[in-house]
Amino acid sequence: xxxxxxxxxxxxxxxxxxxxxxxxxxxxxxxxxxxxxxxxxxxxxxxxxxxxxxxxxxxxxxxxxxxxxxxxxxxxxxxxxxxxxxxxxxxxxxxxxxxxxxxxxxxxxxxxxxxxxxxxxxxxxxxxxxxxxxxxxxxxxxxxxxxxxxxxxxxxxxxxxxxxxxxxxxxxxxxxxxxxxxxxxxxxxxxxxxxxxxxxxxxxxxxxxxxxxxxxxxxxxxxxx
Amino acid sequence: xxxxxxxxxxxxxxxxxxxxxxxxxxxxxxxxxxxxxxxxxxxxxxxxxxxxxxxxxxxxxxxxxxxxxxxxxxxxxxxxxxxxxxxxx
Amino acid sequence: xxxxxxxxxxxxxxxxxxxxxxxxxxxxxxxxxxxxxxxxxxxxxxxxxxxxxxxxxxxxxxxxxxxxxxxxxxxxxxxxxxxxxxxxxxxxxxxxxxxxxxxxxxxxxxxxxxxxxxxxxxxxxxxxxxxxxxxxxxxxxxxxxxxxxxxxxxxxxxxxxxxxxxxxxxxxxxxxxxxxxxxxxxxxxxxxxxxxxxxxxxxxxxxxxxxxxxxxxxxxxxxxxxxxxxxxxxxxxxxxxxxxxxxxxxxxxxxxxxxxxxxxxxxxxxxxxxxxxxxxxxxxxxxxxxxxxxxxxxxxxxxxxxxxxxxxxxxxxxxxxxxxxxxxxxxxxxxxxxxxxxxxxxxxxxxxxxxxxxxxxxxxxxxxxxxxxxxxxxxxxxxxxxxxxxxxxxxxxxxxxxxxxxxxxxxxxxxxxxxxxxxxxxxxxxxxxxxxxxxxxxxxxxxxxxxxxxxxxxxxxxxxxxxxxxxxxxxxxxxxxxxxxxxxxxxxxxxxxxxxxxxxxxxxxxxxxxxxxxxxxxxxxxxxxx
Numbered sequence: 001x002x003x004x005x006x007x008x009x010x011x012x013x014x015x016x017x018x019x020x021x022x023x024x025x026x027x028x029x030x031x032x033x034x035x036x037x038x039x040x041x042x043x044x045x046x047x048x049x050x051x052x053x054x055x056x057x058x059x060x061x062x063x064x065x066x067x068x069x070x071x072x073x074x075x076x077x078x079x080x081x082x083x084x085x086x087x088x089x090x091x092x093x094x095x096x097x098x099x100x101x102x103x104x105x106x107x108x109x110x111x112x113x114x115x116x117x118x119x120x121x122x123x124x125x126x127x128x129x130x131x132x133x134x135x136x137x138x139x140x141x142x143x144x145x146x147x148x149x150x151x152x153x154x155x156x157x158x159x160x161x162x163x164x165x166x167x168x169x170x171x172x173x174x175x176x177x178x179x180x181x182x183x184x185x186x187x188x189x190x191x192x193x194x195x196x197x198x199x200x201x202x203x204x205x206x207x208x209x210x211x212x213x214x215x216x217x218x219x220x221x222x223x224x225x
Numbered sequence: 226x227x228x229x230x231x232x233x234x235x236x237x238x239x240x241x242x243x244x245x246x247x248x249x250x251x252x253x254x255x256x257x258x259x260x261x262x263x264x265x266x267x268x269x270x271x272x273x274x275x276x277x278x279x280x281x282x283x284x285x286x287x288x289x290x291x292x293x294x295x296x297x298x299x300x301x302x303x304x305x306x307x308x309x310x311x312x313x314x
Numbered sequence: 315x316x317x318x319x320x321x322x323x324x325x326x327x328x329x330x331x332x333x334x335x336x337x338x339x340x341x342x343x344x345x346x347x348x349x350x351x352x353x354x355x356x357x358x359x360x361x362x363x364x365x366x367x368x369x370x371x372x373x374x375x376x377x378x379x380x381x382x383x384x385x386x387x388x389x390x391x392x393x394x395x396x397x398x399x400x401x402x403x404x405x406x407x408x409x410x411x412x413x414x415x416x417x418x419x420x421x422x423x424x425x426x427x428x429x430x431x432x433x434x435x436x437x438x439x440x441x442x443x444x445x446x447x448x449x450x451x452x453x454x455x456x457x458x459x460x461x462x463x464x465x466x467x468x469x470x471x472x473x474x475x476x477x478x479x480x481x482x483x484x485x486x487x488x489x490x491x492x493x494x495x496x497x498x499x500x501x502x503x504x505x506x507x508x509x510x511x512x513x514x515x516x517x518x519x520x521x522x523x524x525x526x527x528x529x530x531x532x533x534x535x536x537x538x539x540x541x542x543x544x545x546x547x548x549x550x551x552x553x554x555x556x557x558x559x560x561x562x563x564x565x566x567x568x569x570x571x572x573x574x575x576x577x578x579x580x581x582x583x584x585x586x587x588x589x590x591x592x593x594x595x596x597x598x599x600x601x602x603x604x605x606x607x608x609x610x611x612x613x614x615x616x617x618x619x620x621x622x623x624x625x626x627x628x629x630x631x632x633x634x635x636x637x638x639x640x641x642x643x644x645x646x647x648x649x650x651x652x653x654x655x656x657x658x659x660x661x662x663x664x665x666x667x668x669x670x671x672x673x674x675x676x677x678x679x680x681x682x683x684x685x686x687x688x689x690x691x692x693x694x695x696x697x698x699x700x701x702x703x704x705x706x707x708x709x710x711x712x713x714x715x716x717x718x719x720x721x722x723x724x725x726x727x728x729x730x731x732x733x734x735x736x737x738x739x740x741x742x743x744x745x746x747x748x749x750x751x752x753x754x755x756x757x758x759x760x761x762x763x764x765x766x767x768x769x770x771x772x773x774x775x776x777x778x779x780x781x782x783x784x785x786x787x788x789x790x791x792x793x794x795x796x797x798x799x800x801x802x803x804x805x806x807x808x809x810x811x812x813x814x815x816x817x818x819x820x821x822x823x824x825x826x827x828x829x830x831x832x833x834x835x836x837x838x839x840x841x842x843x844x
Contacts, residue, residue, distance in 0.1 A: 009618055015625035053614060081617035082610060083666055084673055085725050086682060103621035103662055105655075106628050155697060181698060185670075185729040186663060188736050188806075194701040249489075253454060253515075255445055255468035256491040267446050296491050300449050307447040 001025045001046040001117045006036030006063065007079065008055050012102070016049065019106045020113065033058025040067055045074050047117040049109075052080030052091060061094040068095035075116040079104070085184065107218035111170040118169065129164040132224040134203065134211055136164055145203060155180070156199050163212065163222040172219035196220055256299060261290035264302040268309065275309035282308065380552035384545035391541035399530045407523040411498075414514055415483075418500035422512045425457075429504050434459070437510070438466035452515045454488070454497055460507030467511070476501050476511065488515075496520050555584040559591055571599050609672065616665060620658055627655050667805040674726055674812035688718040688752055688768055691728060696750050699735040707744035710735075713751035720768045721843045722817050730813035733806040734772040734837050741776030741835070749773045755840065762818035764842035773826040773836040784823045810839060818842040 003025050007013040010031070017027045028043070030036035033054040040048055040063070048067075050060040058066075064076050078091045078099045088099045098112050129136040133146045141157060143150045152160065159180050163171055173192040177183045200212045213221050254260065268275070268283045275283075286301030421444075429437040434457070441455045445468055456467035464471075475484050476499065484499045499513040558576045565573035574595060575588035631651045696712045703710040720727075731750075738748040750772055757765035779787050788811035807821070814821045819841040826834030 011622040012625055081614040102617045103624040184725055189702050191702045194705045250487045251473045252470040253468055253488050253490040254470050303447055303449040
């Protein structure tokens with residue numbers, strides 16, 4: 001992916017840039033809002049990673065608002081030191097697609113970058129998700145594996161759906177919390193792990209090949225092998 | 226408002242209605258035919274000195290008393306006497 | 315205002331946790347209910363500010379300054395009308411009476427003089443003379459001999475009311491030409507036991523007086539009506555003029571600092587009050603903006619170095635094996651770095667929790683209030699934490715009604731109940747049960763004066779909190795001795811408390827199973843709407 005990183009803190013920028021490059025992405029970097037806006041408007045990127053607070057008159061929110069006003073729909077991930085709930089809401093309202101509060105684990109950033117950057121084009125609505133022999137029917141809301149019906153709770157269905165929509169990608173616990181439960185706080189316990197392991201038990205019972213994998217220090221991934 | 230008026234009227238000082246006893250009230254006797262006669266006699270005593278219109282008044286008063294209009298008769302006779310004696314001592 | 319009385323905790327063991335903590339921010343003191351000078355300082359168990367004293371509608375009306383001013387106005391108006399009527403009465407009806415009395419007294423004196431000059435016959439002649447010229451038929455005379463005989467006069471008998479020798483004045487009814495009429499009588503004693511009565515028929519004067527009285531009463535009645543109308547106008551005018559200031563103050567108290575008092579442009583006292591309020595609000599607004607700017611700056615300046623440090627540690631973690639001489643050393647290095655990262659994350663979590671609490675306490679989030687139904691939110695949370703409870707060998711039971719509507723902040727409410735559930739699971743024994751229940755309240759008055767409409771209760775079977783510690787349980791970083799070894803920041807209940815206060819409610823902590831060992835903890839989050 002071709003990613004534009006607009007971040008004024010050189011240390012963080014270097015760290016993010018290096019990490020993303022190691023993960024196989026091409027990263028352009030701008031140190032202030034003005035340069036960032038110029039780059040974002042003049043070149044084609046798959047994803048923008050923006051600091052919410054930027055020096056030089058154009059902060060992250062202004063930058064996104066300007067881009068969106070020009071019809072630029074490139075996905076935007078906000079990085080911010082501001083954690084207040086309404087700051088997050090403001091960032092998303094301005095046209096951001098995701099919001100990550102500093103400090104963050106690089107794995108969290110990477111998972112979110114890949115989730116945003118590899119979003120399906122979104123023209124044909126998906127009605128059926130498939131990973132190996134696991135099938136999820138979004139219309140009848142049923143789960144089958146190897147043709148065998150698996151009973152899941154509504155919340156487990158949504159959890160599985162989110163994992164399968166990002167099959168092959170790391171999905172972090174925070175992402176699950178935000179996207180599946182719509183909770184924007186730290187639950188302080190490993191509740192997510194409990195829910196995932198319950199789902200895993202249901203899916204893998206009677207099959208020798210596990211589908212949901214734990215990615216150390218990052219989260220979970222569903223994949224065929 | 227009417228009730229209020231009634232209450233205030235009752236409270237107004239010196240209303241004599243309450244003074245009426247259960248027995249028949251005192252009667253004023255200067256409205257009787259006898260008094261007419263007394264007044265006529267009194268006028269007769271001053272008749273000669275009286276001006277003509279006093280005499281006419283007295284005559285009319287006596288006539289009215291005779292017809293039973295005692296009240297007006299007495300009033301006319303009294304005015305006649307007053308005219309006859311313009312300066313009562 | 316009367317001082318609010320402290321609320322009595324529902325049971326002896328229960329305690330409403332006080333507002334504030336180790337270092338309450340300025341906004342914390344703002345909403346604390348005023349206390350009377352005679353009351354002891356806040357301490358211990360009864361710290362929830364009491365509800366405003368219950369009062370009847372009349373008392374409520376009397377509390378309105380507008381109403382009192384209007385009442386004063388009406389009273390003054392009524393008193394002046396009364397004084398005016400009295401003076402008028404004295405000057406008219408009273409003058410008529412006085413005039414009658416003077417005439418009677420003068421007449422009686424003249425006849426007494428006559429008596430002295432000419433004796434009884436002279437007086438009798440004078441009386442007959444007077445009667446003979448009384449063309450208006452108003453005069454009443456009676457000259458009585460000591461034996462009761464009438465020597466002269468025009469009454470058929472001496473009035474029995476005046477039989478008493480001391481009776482000098484009387485009002486009474488007489489029959490005149492067969493008609494009832496009213497007379498004013500004056501009696502005097504004459505030498506030799508004779509008595510003289512002088513009177514006047516006052517029927518006409520009484521009729522006049524009645525007319526006068528009626529006129530006065532009607533006038534006073536209308537004046538009273540006008541007084542009431544005027545009072546109503548005055549009260550309304552006062553209310554209308556004060557309403558913008560009142561509304562603004564209420565909105566400000568609710569956390570909306572952008573409101574300003576609308577001025578009429580008349581430049582009167584009310585406008586000056588409004589202008590002063592606005593100036594004050596502008597200043598507060600600037601201060602708040604300054605504070606927000608400062609806290610944003612703190613957030614930024616603290617998070618950025620932590621982010622840098624974390625980034626460096628993560629970098630180092632990736633590079634660690636290369637720099638280490640042996641596999642053993644590499645493992646130790648990795649472990650150390652991972653611990654460092656975990657510690658940094660813990661710092662971040664505490665910092666995040668503190669910011670959240672400050673956010674809730676500042677009341678700034680009231681702008682984000684929206685109508686919501688607690689039940690689906692709680693059901694979701696129960697399902698979410700039910701898994702955690704099961705993993706800890708406990709059960710989570712719920713008792714939720716069909717719906718508990720509330721206007722509030724979804725995210726903060728969720729986090730508050732989540733903290734309670736997290737605590738319950740953390741401190742509950744294996745095999746124990748955590749109970750989550752909710753109910754709508756019938757609107758009983760809460761600590762901030764607002765009607766409480768919802769209650770969320772979380773009960774566990776853990777060690778509970780000792781009554782002595784309950785009041786401090788909401789303080790930041792407070793941890794009862796029993797929980798020293800349990801992970802957690804000691805900020806969970808502080809946040810719950812801040813959220814309760816944001817919703818103008820309270821947090822009540824009590825024994826879940828009084829008398830049992832362990833007693834368990836029941837936390838009741840009582841909330842007002844909007």
